[in-house]
Amino acid sequence: MQIQWFPGHMNKTINIIKDTLTKVDVIIEILDARVPVSSSNPMITELIGNKPRLVVLNKFDLADPDTTDRWMEYFRNLEHTLPVKVSSKTGYNLDSISKVCKELCHGAKWIDRREVRGMVVGIPNVGKSTIINALSGKKKVAVGNKPGLTRDLQRINITNSLQIYDTPGILWPKFEDKIVGYNLAALGSIKDTILDLVAVSRHAIEYLQLRYSGRLVARYNFDELSDDSYEILLQIGKRRGCLQTGGIIDIDRAVAFFLKDLRDGKLGLLSLEEPDDMIKREELAKEEKF
Numbered sequence: 001m002q003i004q005w006f007p008g009h010m011n012k013t014i015n016i017i018k019d020t021l022t023k024v025d026v027i028i029e030i031l032d033a034r035v036p037v038s039s040s041n042p043m044i045t046e047l048i049g050n051k052p053r054l055v056v057l058n059k060f061d062l063a064d065p066d067t068t069d070r071w072m073e074y075f076r077n078l079e080h081t082l083p084v085k086v087s088s089k090t091g092y093n094l095d096s097i098s099k100v101c102k103e104l105c106h107g108a109k110w111i112d113r114r115e116v117r118g119m120v121v122g123i124p125n126v127g128k129s130t131i132i133n134a135l136s137g138k139k140k141v142a143v144g145n146k147p148g149l150t151r152d153l154q155r156i157n158i159t160n161s162l163q164i165y166d167t168p169g170i171l172w173p174k175f176e177d178k179i180v181g182y183n184l185a186a187l188g189s190i191k192d193t194i195l196d197l198v199a200v201s202r203h204a205i206e207y208l209q210l211r212y213s214g215r216l217v218a219r220y221n222f223d224e225l226s227d228d229s230y231e232i233l234l235q236i237g238k239r240r241g242c243l244q245t246g247g248i249i250d251i252d253r254a255v256a257f258f259l260k261d262l263r264d265g266k267l268g269l270l271s272l273e274e275p276d277d278m279i280k281r282e283e284l285a286k287e288e289k290f
């Protein structure tokens, strides 16, 4: 078992997903386009077996478009899987969800007789409710983070060719992977009280140093970028006037400024994971095991 948090909820959810699986044709897995791996649940692939899967890279309006295209290619190469990139906030490309669900069921005997049936799954905060509401035009509101609440599953007609079950499968991320926690916390997808925000910010800054160093320089008017993420935080604090008595930099306020900038898109459209990073992370995890 990979996830130790919230075991009660998890077992309940897994049972709901297993039950619902028998009734649906496709799994609609919602991910945050900026962190497609950190916002996924590794058990999903195991749970769904050969069932066709639509990977929805949501929040595309905030993600690095080039990186998202590389993720699209990555998911296209997985078996039984097709990806789409959408923004449920701006409405961008939402139409593709129903179209690609149909494409995933191409060749099925029933395809000309009835609509495709789908189940939405995803970790909290990836945008499941927003997507369902945007797609259904708020025809149906029974969307909430309470798995197991609705005993009799109801179906929502999204289009003439797509129906979804109204009980979204709420899963949990792979919390014991430190980077997953840092990524989700950096983007505000898990509560700010759970992790040390200095460490979260340092992780994000180190990623930006690697891939988007110019953004840090431009946003904070740095003459040059320090190699040290803590030093960068101190400099952000200094630039933003986060000073305590005696001129000491208030690191917590500096962190708050930085995280707000990151989450509000003030550092530009960015992603905190690349398909290439994942290959390196997998290799590192393997090395650690031996």
Ligand code: G4P
Residues within 6 Å of the ligand: 058, 059, 060, 061, 062, 086, 087, 088, 089, 090, 122, 123, 124, 125, 126, 127, 128, 129, 130, 131, 145
């Ligand atoms: P969930 O059901 O998976 O838990 O996620 P939910 O729809 O509640 O969305 C979580 C947050 O993500 C919400 O923000 C929502 O507005 C935002 N969101 C969802 N999809 C998108 C998207 O495509 N782009 C952007 N930029 N944001 C998106 P919130 O801060 O919790 O609420 P609010 O900002 O709507 O008030």
